Amino acid sequence: MRIKSFFANTIEEAIRQARHELGPEALLVNSKRVAEEAQHLGAYEVVVCSDTPGGMPETGEHQREGRAVSPLPVDKLSRDVSELKQQIEKLALTLARSGSGMASIAFDADLSRAFTVLTDAEFDTELAYDVVSKLSSPAACSPVSPETLRTELAKLTNVDSQLGCSGAASRVVALVGPPGSGKTSALVKLAVEYGLTARKPVQVLSTDTYRIGAADELRSYAAILGIGFQVVETPAALAQAIENSRHKDLVLIDTPGLSRNEMEISEDWARVLAAHPSIDTHLVLPASMRTADLKRVAGQYGIFRPRKLLFTRLDETETLGPILSLSIRMEVPISFFSSGQRIPEDIEAASVDVLLDGILGHLETREPRYGVVAA
Numbered sequence: 001m002r003i004k005s006f007f008a009n010t011i012e013e014a015i016r017q018a019r020h021e022l023g024p025e026a027l028l029v030n031s032k033r034v035a036e037e038a039q040h041l042g043a044y045e046v047v048v049c050s051d052t053p054g055g056m057p058e059t060g061e062h063q064r065e066g067r068a069v070s071p072l073p074v075d076k077l078s079r080d081v082s083e084l085k086q087q088i089e090k091l092a093l094t095l096a097r098s099g100s101g102m103a104s105i106a107f108d109a110d111l112s113r114a115f116t117v118l119t120d121a122e123f124d125t126e127l128a129y130d131v132v133s134k135l136s137s138p139a140a141c142s143p144v145s146p147e148t149l150r151t152e153l154a155k156l157t158n159v160d161s162q163l164g165c166s167g168a169a170s171r172v173v174a175l176v177g178p179p180g181s182g183k184t185s186a187l188v189k190l191a192v193e194y195g196l197t198a199r200k201p202v203q204v205l206s207t208d209t210y211r212i213g214a215a216d217e218l219r220s221y222a223a224i225l226g227i228g229f230q231v232v233e234t235p236a237a238l239a240q241a242i243e244n245s246r247h248k249d250l251v252l253i254d255t256p257g258l259s260r261n262e263m264e265i266s267e268d269w270a271r272v273l274a275a276h277p278s279i280d281t282h283l284v285l286p287a288s289m290r291t292a293d294l295k296r297v298a299g300q301y302g303i304f305r306p307r308k309l310l311f312t313r314l315d316e317t318e319t320l321g322p323i324l325s326l327s328i329r330m331e332v333p334i335s336f337f338s339s340g341q342r343i344p345e346d347i348e349a350a351s352v353d354v355l356l357d358g359i360l361g362h363l364e365t366r367e368p369r370y371g372v373v374a375a
Contacts, residue, residue, distance in 0.1 A: 003049045007034065007042035011116060012109040014046035026050035031116040046112070110144035111136050117149065121359040122291060124325035131156070150360055154352055157324060160308060160333035161349030163194055163250065168278040172242055172251045176273070176304045177284035178297050179257030182312035186284055186338050186347065187252050188221050193344035196225060200249035203228040205241050207269060208256040218254055235268040239276065253279070260300055267303065274305040282308045282335055287323050288316035294326050308335035311350075315339040320358030 004022065008014035011031060018026060029047040038045075111132050118128035131152050135144050142148045164171025173190070175183045187204070195202035204222050206215045206229070215231045222229035228248065232241045238253075245251045253273075258266050273281050283306035285294060309330070311323050314337050327334050337354065340346035348354075 003029065003047065006046045006048070007038075007044070008046075009043045011044050011046065011113050014042065014044050015109055015112060018046055018048045022048060022050040028112065028115070030119065031112050032120055033116070044116070108136065114144055114149050117360060118153075118321070121319045121321035121361070122325075123321035123359060124329065127156070127325055127328060146360070150356055153356060153359065156328050157352045157355055158327060158331075158333040159335070159350040159352055159355070161335050162280075163190070163335075164280050165278050165307075170242075170246055170248055170251055170278070172253070172276075172279050174253035174255060174273050174279050174281045174304075175284050175310065176255045176281060176301055176306065177257060178301075179259060181257060181284045181286055182338060183257060183284045184218060184254060185341065185343075186310060186312060186336070187218075187254050188225075189338065189344040189347040190336070191221075191225065191227060191250070191252055193347060195227065195250040195252075197344070201228070201247070203230070203245040203248040203251045204254065205230050205232050205238070205245070205251065206254045207232050207235075207238065208254055209233055235272045238269075238272050242276070242278070260296075263300055263303075270303040270305075274303070280308070281306045282310040283332075284310045284312060285323075285326075286313040286316070287311040287320065287337075288313045289322075291322040291325070294322055295329075298326055298330060306332060308333055310334075310336045310338070312338040314358075320355055324355050324359060 002022070004018075006014040006017040006021075008017060014031075026048040027050070029049055031044065031046045034041060034043060034045050114135060115128055115132045118131060119125060131149070134152055135148055163173050175187050177183050191202050191204065194200075202225075204218055204227060206218050208215060208218075209231065219229050219231075228245070230241055230245075232238050232253075242251060255269060255273075256266070273279050281304050283298065283301050283304065285297060289297070309323070309327055309332055311334065314320075323334065334350040334355070336347055337350055338347045
């Protein structure tokens with residue numbers, strides 16, 4: 001097995017180099033824009049693997065147009081190791097799926113470019129393969145382009161900003177999530193935007209008796225806004241508190257943010273929220289959280305059986321690929337985006353366009369047409 005990177009100023013040129021050296025059977029592992037400090041190698045890097053006999057390149061050297069290139073500075077080692085780990089994971093996926101036609105992506109410039117756009121946005125690699133494969137399937141009626149990529153990605157995107165469960169007398173919404181995710185801030189924004197602004201009566205129930213002063217913070221907000229507030233100290237009391245609030249149009253439940261070492265504390269609360277048919281539970285996560293942490297935390301909070309995902313701190317991230325990937329993997333729609341501290345201005349209903357713009361960016365201006373080599 002041989003793995004090699006090819007650098008060039010366009011994906012097409014890098015693919016031509018790979019085809020010439022490794023042959024048409026080589027498989028694409030990764031393709032991406034090169035970091036600024038490595039721009040002297042070329043604008044793009046294409047990583048491929050092949051069963052062609054041959055040793056690995058000398059450690060610390062890459063070949064471009066027959067010239068030896070010095071390795072990156074030592075202070076970049078940590079990031080390089082992280083990227084190498086990601087490439088190994090992608091290689092494992094590629095090998096596992098090599099029998100399903102993935103080889104065609106490696107040496108098709110348009111498909112490779114589409115794959116690069118998605119992975120640059122930190123979109124899940126396996127999902128990126130699925131999307132690009134559909135673009136190349138015999139059933140695809142249009143040539144690969146930014147428009148067809150957006151259309152295919154939109155088919156996987158699911159948003160739902162409805163608060164509460166359909167048919168329930170009151171809209172009962174619970175926010176769950178890790179500490180520091182912005183649950184309390186999001187709850188207050190929802191209370192104002194979808195309760196007070198609409199002239200609907202609002203009730204806030206706080207189950208956070210673990211953090212010192214947590215209930216006091218919400219009590220102060222409730223007093224300022226003139227809405228109902230109650231501390232619920234036990235899971236058994238929650239059902240009764242919801243029943244007592246049935247005359248309210250919107251009931252918002254705040255829950256404690258617990259670390260993974262404290263999740264046992266939340267099990268009783270989770271059972272109540274998951275079992276109550278009228279509670280619309282939203283898992284609140286920072287959009288700026290690393291992909292691995294998003295998956296881990298979502299797994300921990302799976303005991304709450306969240307119906308929707310609410311993402312905060314959109315102003316602190318440059319790509320929305322990880323959050324869309326999580327939504328697709330969990331088969332749970334995204335409900336709202338929160339992007340700042342202003343109440344209630346900095347919360348908005350999730351939309352397909354915002355998600356796709358955050359992943360594809362200004363694709364048509366950055367990459368005018370697929371298949372056209374940049375000057």
